[in-house]
Amino acid sequence: MFKKYRLENLEKGNLIAFGEVFQGMLHPSSIEILTPLKDLGLKLNKKVVLVCLIDDVDSFKDLELLKKCIADEIWMVCHQELAHFRDDLYAEVLVEMVKATDPCGLFFPATSIGCSLAPRIAGRLNLGLCAHVNHLEIEDGKIVMTRPTYGENIIAKLISNTSPVMATLSIGAFSAIYGEKEPKFFEVEMPSDFSWVSKLKVRRFTPAAKQPNRLSTAKVVIAGGRGLRSKENFQKLFELAEVLRAEVGATRPVCYEGWVEEDRMIGISGVTVRPKVYIGLGISGALQHTVGMENSEYIVAVNIDKEAPLVKMAHLGLIGDAPKVLDLLIKRLKK
Amino acid sequence: MEKIILCIKGVPKPGTVKVDPKTHTLKRESLELILNPPDRQAIEMTARLKETYGFKVYVITMGPPNVIPLLKEVYGIVADEMVLLSDRAFAGSDTLATSYVLAQAIKRLSPYSLVLMGLKSIDGETSQVPPETAALLELPSLTHVKAIYKEENSWVVIRQTEYGEEELEVNPPFVASILPEAFDYLRPPSLKRLLEAKVKEPMVLAANDLDLIPERLGLNGSPTQVVDVFEKKIEIKGQVIEGDPSFLVEKLVSVLEQKGIINP
Ligand SMILES: Cc1cc2nc3c(=O)[nH]c(=O)nc-3n(C[C@H](O)[C@H](O)[C@H](O)COP(=O)(O)OP(=O)(O)OC[C@H]3O[C@@H](n4cnc5c(N)ncnc54)[C@H](O)[C@@H]3O)c2cc1C
Numbered sequence: 001m002f003k004k005y006r007l008e009n010l011e012k013g014n015l016i017a018f019g020e021v022f023q024g025m026l027h028p029s030s031i032e033i034l035t036p037l038k039d040l041g042l043k044l045n046k047k048v049v050l051v052c053l054i055d056d057v058d059s060f061k062d063l064e065l066l067k068k069c070i071a072d073e074i075w076m077v078c079h080q081e082l083a084h085f086r087d088d089l090y091a092e093v094l095v096e097m098v099k100a101t102d103p104c105g106l107f108f109p110a111t112s113i114g115c116s117l118a119p120r121i122a123g124r125l126n127l128g129l130c131a132h133v134n135h136l137e138i139e140d141g142k143i144v145m146t147r148p149t150y151g152e153n154i155i156a157k158l159i160s161n162t163s164p165v166m167a168t169l170s171i172g173a174f175s176a177i178y179g180e181k182e183p184k185f186f187e188v189e190m191p192s193d194f195s196w197v198s199k200l201k202v203r204r205f206t207p208a209a210k211q212p213n214r215l216s217t218a219k220v221v222i223a224g225g226r227g228l229r230s231k232e233n234f235q236k237l238f239e240l241a242e243v244l245r246a247e248v249g250a251t252r253p254v255c256y257e258g259w260v261e262e263d264r265m266i267g268i269s270g271v272t273v274r275p276k277v278y279i280g281l282g283i284s285g286a287l288q289h290t291v292g293m294e295n296s297e298y299i300v301a302v303n304i305d306k307e308a309p310l311v312k313m314a315h316l317g318l319i320g321d322a323p324k325v326l327d328l329l330i331k332r333l334k335k
Numbered sequence: 336m337e338k339i340i341l342c343i344k345g346v347p348k349p350g351t352v353k354v355d356p357k358t359h360t361l362k363r364e365s366l367e368l369i370l371n372p373p374d375r376q377a378i379e380m381t382a383r384l385k386e387t388y389g390f391k392v393y394v395i396t397m398g399p400p401n402v403i404p405l406l407k408e409v410y411g412i413v414a415d416e417m418v419l420l421s422d423r424a425f426a427g428s429d430t431l432a433t434s435y436v437l438a439q440a441i442k443r444l445s446p447y448s449l450v451l452m453g454l455k456s457i458d459g460e461t462s463q464v465p466p467e468t469a470a471l472l473e474l475p476s477l478t479h480v481k482a483i484y485k486e487e488n489s490w491v492v493i494r495q496t497e498y499g500e501e502e503l504e505v506n507p508p509f510v511a512s513i514l515p516e517a518f519d520y521l522r523p524p525s526l527k528r529l530l531e532a533k534v535k536e537p538m539v540l541a542a543n544d545l546d547l548i549p550e551r552l553g554l555n556g557s558p559t560q561v562v563d564v565f566e567k568k569i570e571i572k573g574q575v576i577e578g579d580p581s582f583l584v585e586k587l588v589s590v591l592e593q594k595g596i597i598n599p
Contacts, residue, residue, distance in 0.1 A: 112496040119463035123470025128558025131461035157563040199475040207499040315573035
């Protein structure tokens with residue numbers, strides 16, 4: 001169906017993005033990370049290639065999406081052994097690809113798979129790897145990666161001295177854009193002596209019962225932090241969310257306390273949201289959190305502390321007890 | 336007896352972190368260290384495996400000598416031997432340089448069956464060290480693991496990601512990072528073993544004691560380098576309102592109406 005190319009005949013020196021395919025479906029972050037890469041590609045005069053590892057084209061469900069994406073080329077590696085993600089085998093395929101095509105950058109969405117696969121490749125090839133990057137730029141011809149770091153409001157810029165430059169990119173940190181020009185599709189033929197073996201054998205897969213939340217595309221987000229004081233109070237956010245047709249978000253300490261699942265964490269280690277209205281209750285506004293919500297159209301902060309960074313950066317800061325405000329708001333809206 | 340290598344990390348107590356203004360790395364020596372919270376599940380997993388199958392447990396960490404109390408804590412819960420990898424030359428390591436030292440030290444402890452770690456550490460949040468170490472050891476790696484058990488002819492691992500639950504067969508040795516949700520419980524140390532730990536000292540290995548290439552160590556051996564750090568200024572956007580909660584709620588409701596989120 002696609003033009004077949006032997007690995008060694010593919011073009012060299014590209015910017016490669018990992019297109020995460022699981023059970024025939026493309027993870028939306030794989031499209032998002034093309035946005036900053038396209039920009040780097042224009043500045044460095046490099047092509048952007050999205051690489052997908054799949055078992056066969058017929059069971060791949062998102063071909064139409066790929067046709068609209070802004071990658072210059074799509075490389076598909078198709079083999080029955082790739083039907084299910086297995087860290088060691090997937091890593092070996094990409095290691096071979098890096099060796100053969102000498103990319104200048106190799107980027108992954110910071111999903112569970114991305115965060116398992118990228119370090120395996122980095123370890124195999126002794127490459128530097130930056131985690132949860134949320135901004136990319138070129139300085140003096142070099143790829144510079146940005147992420148918030150330890151401490152209050154500190155941002156760090158990093159480079160990697162090894163090639164390809166490698167990073168996992170924060171989920172939702174970049175918005176997907178689509179292009180007019182359909183990318184070129186190639187099916188990659190791995191060398192005949194490539195060994196398609198994995199030490200992992202998948203016996204069973206049970207899909208998650210619950211649908212993934214829609215935080216990153218929600219129009220209204222209500223997020224809670226440690227200032228909500230208890231799991232019980234936090235649970236009330238879901239009541240409010242139902243009335244407002246909103247999604248519930250959280251800060252890291254609250255997730256680690258077990259008040260709510262970790263997939264609701266907003267920030268550098270979680271997801272980035274861009275709603276019309278974001279309401280943060282009892283959240284201090286540490287940079288690791290705010291990089292994940294600062295592009296919300298309208299920000300409301302409820303906090304007892306006037307000086308909290310989130311209150312300062314909010315369009316509307318309400319100074320008061322978050323659990324009380326939450327209770328009253330639910331009552332008022334249910335009236 | 337078959338061995339489990341349990342890797343743990345001392346992390347700065349949240350809220351006490353200081354950054355070295357020159358190297359932009361954490362000042363670790365001066366810090367109060369706590370056990371990295373996600374390591375708790377790796378420790379509990381180790382304890383369960385030891386109970387069921389009778390492993391010998393080596394707890395290992397890389398860090399300054401002030402992590403020794405944490406090693407002893409783990410000794411009190413599950414470990415039989417403690418290993419500390421400590422050398423000035425390791426300071427400022429990124430995940431690859433850290434994984435390199437860990438991998439070289441783990442090789443020294445061969446043969447072993449399982450290498451267990453927490454999913455991630457709360458100071459870096461990268462999740463990279465377990466798969467990087469596995470790759471350097473040329474072993475299979477599994478992340479997000481919530482159960483490990485033995486069947487007749489093979490080991491079975493259950494891992495859980497946002498997609499669902501996978502059951503995999505894998506033969507030791509392998510490296511697994513344990514899901515923080517795997518257990519909500521970590522057994523306390525036994526008093527007897529804590530007393531034992533008081534007089535027992537960890538084996539301390541420095542760079543010279545291991546087969547290490549100096550160019551791969553510490554800040555200089557780390558391919559990722561911080562080139563700049565800067566403070567992000569907070570942009571003050573709007574108005575701040577004080578008053579009693581019902582007044583604040585009215586204000587919020589009117590904003591939600593204005594924005595078309597709710598009908599007036
Ligand atoms: C490597 C790394 C990555 C991280 N990644 C993330 C991430 O992705 N997402 C994230 O959120 N965090 C992340 N963090 C943690 C982050 O630095 C902050 O610690 C965290 O965001 C703070 O959460 P919080 O606002 O809930 O808690 P706190 O900082 O404790 O703030 C609680 C707030 O509640 C207010 N408050 C207290 N009582 C009340 C009350 N009754 N009513 C109203 N307000 C009240 C207080 O004034 C305070 O402002 C990361 C940290 C590190 C080191």
